[in-house]
Amino acid sequence: MFNRITLLSAxxxxxxxxxxxxxxxxxxxxxMKSEMSGEKTVMVGGAAMYPxxxxxxxxxxxxxxxxxxxxxxxxxxxxxxxxxxxxxVFAPTNEAFAKLPAGTVDTLLKPENKAMLTKIxxxxxxxxxxxxxxxxxxxxxKTVEGENLTVKHADGKVWIIDAKGGKSMVTxxxxxxxxxxxxxxxxxxxxxS
Numbered sequence: 001m002f003n004r005i006t007l008l009s010a011x012x013x014x015x016x017x018x019x020x021x022x023x024x025x026x027x028x029x030x031x032m033k034s035e036m037s038g039e040k041t042v043m044v045g046g047a048a049m050y051p052x053x054x055x056x057x058x059x060x061x062x063x064x065x066x067x068x069x070x071x072x073x074x075x076x077x078x079x080x081x082x083x084x085x086x087x088x089v090f091a092p093t094n095e096a097f098a099k100l101p102a103g104t105v106d107t108l109l110k111p112e113n114k115a116m117l118t119k120i121x122x123x124x125x126x127x128x129x130x131x132x133x134x135x136x137x138x139x140x141x142k143t144v145e146g147e148n149l150t151v152k153h154a155d156g157k158v159w160i161i162d163a164k165g166g167k168s169m170v171t172x173x174x175x176x177x178x179x180x181x182x183x184x185x186x187x188x189x190x191x192x193s
Contacts, residue, residue, distance in 0.1 A: 040176075042172065042174070042175045042176075044058075044062045044064065044065070044172055044175055044184060045061070045063040045065055045093075046062070046063050046064075047062050047063070048061075049061075049062070049175045049176075049177070049182070051176040051177065051178065052178055054082050054083075054085075054177055054179045055081045055082070055085075055087065055089055055177045055179055055180060055182060056072070056078055056081050056082045057082070058175070058182070059072075059091065059182075064093045064094055064095075064184075065091060065094065066094055067094045067097040067105060068091055068092055068093075068094075068097070070109065071097075071108065071109065071117060071121055072121060074108075074109045074111075074114065074117060075114060075117045075118040075121050076114070077118065077121060077122075081125075082179070084179055085129070085179030085180040086127075086128055086179055086180040086181075087125050087127065087128075087129070087144075087179060087180035087181075088125070088126040088127075088128060088130040088141075088180055088181050088182075088183070089124060089125050089126075089180065089181070089183070090125075090126075090149070090160055090168065090182075090183050090185045090189060091175075091182045091183070091184050091185065092124065092185050092187065092188045093171075093184060093185075093186060095186065096168070096185060096186050096187050096188050099187060099188065100188055108120070119145055119191060120145075120188070120189075120190065120191065122143065122144040122145040123143050123144075123145040123147060123149075123189055123190070123191045124143070124185075124189055125143060125145075126142065126143055126144070126149070127142075127144060129180045129181050130181065131173075131174055131181060132158065132173035132174050132183070135151045135158050135170070135173075135183075136151060136153075137151060137152060137153040138150070138151065138152070139151040141160075143191075147163050147191045149162060149163075149189060152167070157169055158170040158173065158183075160183075160185060160189060162189040162190050162191070163190070163191050163192035164190050164191075164192060166189065166190055167187065168185040168186060168187035168188070169185065169186045169187070170183045170184070170185055171184050171185065171186050172184035
C-alpha cells in the first residue's frame with residue numbers, strides 16, 4: 001500500500017511539473033535552460049540571448065530587431081555576422097529605424113540600394129569585442145564601413161555619436177555572443193555620406 005501511494009505521489013508530482021513547464025513561455029524556458037547550464041543570458045526583445053550562439057542566431061529571436069534582421073538579410077551580411085569575428089555591433093531597435101524619415105527603410109531595402117544599406121549597416125559594426133567597460137568617454141571607434149564613431153558619457157549613460165553628430169544611446173550593453181558582443185542602441189547611426 002505504501003509503495004502504491006508513493007508511486008501515485010511521484011506520478012502526480014511529475015504531471016504537475018509537466019503542466020508548470022508547459023505554462024512557462026518559451027523564452028522563459030530558454031532562460032531557465034540557460035541558467036541551468038551555467039550560460040549567462042541577457043533578455044533582448046523578449047528573447048534570451050545566448051553567449052554560445054552567434055550574432056545572427058541570437059538577433060533573429062529578438063522581436064525588437066526584426067527590421068535590423070531584414071536589413072542584414074537584404075544587404076547579404078548574414079554570413080559575415082555569423083562568421084568568426086569577433087565583432088562589436090551597435091544594434092538599432094525597430095523603434096530606432098522608425099525614427100528615420102518616412103519611407104527610408106523601405107527605400108533602403110530595395111535591391112538597387114544594397115550598397116547604401118550595406119554602408120549604413122557596416123557603420124554599426126566595429127572589429128573586435130568591446131565590452132561596455134571598453135567604451136570610455138571620448139574613445140574613437142573605427143567601423144567596418146571605414147568611418148569613426150565616438151563614445152560620449154553623459155547623464156550616467158553611454159552615447160554613440162555618428163559622423164553627422166547624431167546621438168544613439170546604449171540601452172542594453174554587453175549582450176555577449178560567441179563571435180562578439182551586441183550593444184542595443186535607440187537610434188540608427190549614419191555615416192557622413
